[in-house]
Amino acid sequence: MKKVSEPTIGRLSVYLRLLMELAEADVDTVSSEELASRSGTTAAQVRKDLSLFGTFGKRGLGYSVPELVTRLRAILGLEKAWRVALVGAGRIGAALFGYENFRRQGFNIEAVFDTDPTKVGQRWNGLVVEADAGMERVLEERGIEIAVVAVPARAAQGVVDRLVAAGIRGILNFAPTQLDVPAGVVVKTVDMALEMEGLSYALSREEREPGAA
Amino acid sequence: MKKVSEPTIGRLSVYLRLLMELAEADVDTVSSEELASRSGTTAAQVRKDLSLFGTFGKRGLGYSVPELVTRLRAILGLEKAWRVALVGAGRIGAALFGYENFRRQGFNIEAVFDTDPTKVGQRWNGLVVEADAGMERVLEERGIEIAVVAVPARAAQGVVDRLVAAGIRGILNFAPTQLDVPAGVVVKTVDMALEMEGLSYALSREEREPGAA
DNA sequence: CAGAGTTTGTGAAAGCGTTCACAAACAAAC
DNA sequence: GTTTGTTTGTGAACGCTTTCACAAACTCTG
Structure with missing residues (x-):
């Protein structure tokens, strides 16, 4: 696994927060562009950040909101209390x-x-x-x-x-x-x-x- | 004036806090090495940070604690309430x-x-x-x-x-x-x-x- | 099912911040 | 006053992070 920087982890937390809001609103797909604009960063940055941990998106469609929530929670160690x-x-x-x-x-x-x-x-x-x-x-x-x-x-x-x-x-x-x-x-x-x-x-x-x- | 990064400003605040403690203890001179070890950074970093705003040290001796306190307070805009x-x-x-x-x-x-x-x-x-x-x-x-x-x-x-x-x-x-x-x-x-x-x-x-x- | 339109994943390039390394400047001792 | 030792200031090198750019992969429409 490549090295992961502090800022990246911070951004993942932000993405997770946004995704949970989207899940709440029953949105089921989101693009890197959408995530970027809501979190104050760029689409390329979002994709780079996520790509460090695997490939979660579908080309032509974007990311599945529920799946990405699950993945991010796992990455951040938030599955346990x-x-x-x-x-x-x-x-x-x-x-x-x-x-x-x-x-x-x-x-x-x-x-x-x-x-x-x-x-x-x-x-x-x-x-x-x-x-x-x-x-x-x-x-x-x-x-x-x-x-x-x-x-x-x-x-x-x-x-x-x-x-x-x-x-x-x-x-x-x-x-x-x-x-x-x-x-x-x-x-x-x-x-x-x-x-x-x-x-x-x-x-x-x-x-x-x-x-x- | 060169461009000053966020992390630099953060470190200046830390230096200021340390310098105020030193001033309290009537220390009148401090080296970049000393400042670095107390703030968890490197001597070169301390000198680089300070050099962005002027030359405050004396070679062979270090920095005057009271003077640097004054300078940092001015740089950070802390002279006013x-x-x-x-x-x-x-x-x-x-x-x-x-x-x-x-x-x-x-x-x-x-x-x-x-x-x-x-x-x-x-x-x-x-x-x-x-x-x-x-x-x-x-x-x-x-x-x-x-x-x-x-x-x-x-x-x-x-x-x-x-x-x-x-x-x-x-x-x-x-x-x-x-x-x-x-x-x-x-x-x-x-x-x-x-x-x-x-x-x-x-x-x-x-x-x-x-x-x- | 073919073509048009999206969006991802990712090497390569660019941009920044940190670290290195050393000459210049000064202090202190003798 | 000279020598020895110390410490600064800074250009250059390095390494890390971000941005760019585009092929590949997928969707959607008719």
Whole structure:
């Protein structure tokens, strides 16, 4: 199998989302052109992305929506339900916990941890917030596979070290900090401040040299 | 001025964050090597990134921390305070509202909007949640420059159209959907589900072909 | 069933971003 | 002041991703 880039995987997720909408609307066939225009890319890009994983289309017709949904879900590993733990029961943690699109794709939050004694013991939608101290044991007991880190930046590396030691190999990080993990552990960072600074740059730039962007 | 890529801007933000920490610790000089190892990139990359905007270093010595902080803040447009509106007073909106790193870099949330009548009128840290209907007027009155869209996906495009019509040219989008905007308007999307699916892909892949990643 | 019209899959070309490698510039030591 | 050691700035090479372009494969119509 050829090498697959990060951006490609991101686009596959986008295609999948669109395809599920199309399936909902009982559309049964879609062209690369249609998919491209709805996802903000080009038809050639769509075909290249898909061709990395097999040949799913029919020439002269396009792609079968239900089939492509199935294929993409398989490719992205979304056929199983993932067991997820949330570390940090602050506002970001709460937002994530309530995020619909999470559960819908099979990411089930099955544990919530925090250090704050006033938060420990609270019920979140039927799930009890647990003390940070017992984290390793709970991760093991519940077979957690993915952790979401939503703690302050200065605490993040420590948490991550513990998660890695406990066997977690996938981490979604919200702390605005560089994390070091051993090979074999995957970290994705969501950095809102970074995105805002990207906006700031683009807007300042337009004021300085109009029409440049 | 040469063309500057998205990834470069992202790295500049990271460098700035590190430099502010160094400044806090009264470090006054830093090498590209040091900056690189702390930000997870290479020394050559750091120098290339910075060289796009001028020559800030001293050969044989490195970069002056305070000077580079100033320069980066200028480059990223962070010398001014940006007036930001939050559209959508749900959980994600609440998380963002309380996000420290936002205000610290000069992004001031000066209006919050929602359609839900039970939310309108609530006080958020001294700021009253306003009805969606009066959005355009408030944006104008308060000179809002950047909007954060934290509404359900199906409502996002409509909100964005109104924002653009009202003169907003920078949008941070949390809705998991493709947004169409005219040229000159910058949209950055933060898509948590997408990142999770990236994790799912990487983890599934490792199970199928260990050591591949 | 033949012909006209679509749409895919994919090598090849082009475009970008990263890495390399080294001369130039400076600091520090003696 | 000279030498040794360090670090920057940058053209060139490299590698990866995207775009192009078109033959092959299929549909649909009459």
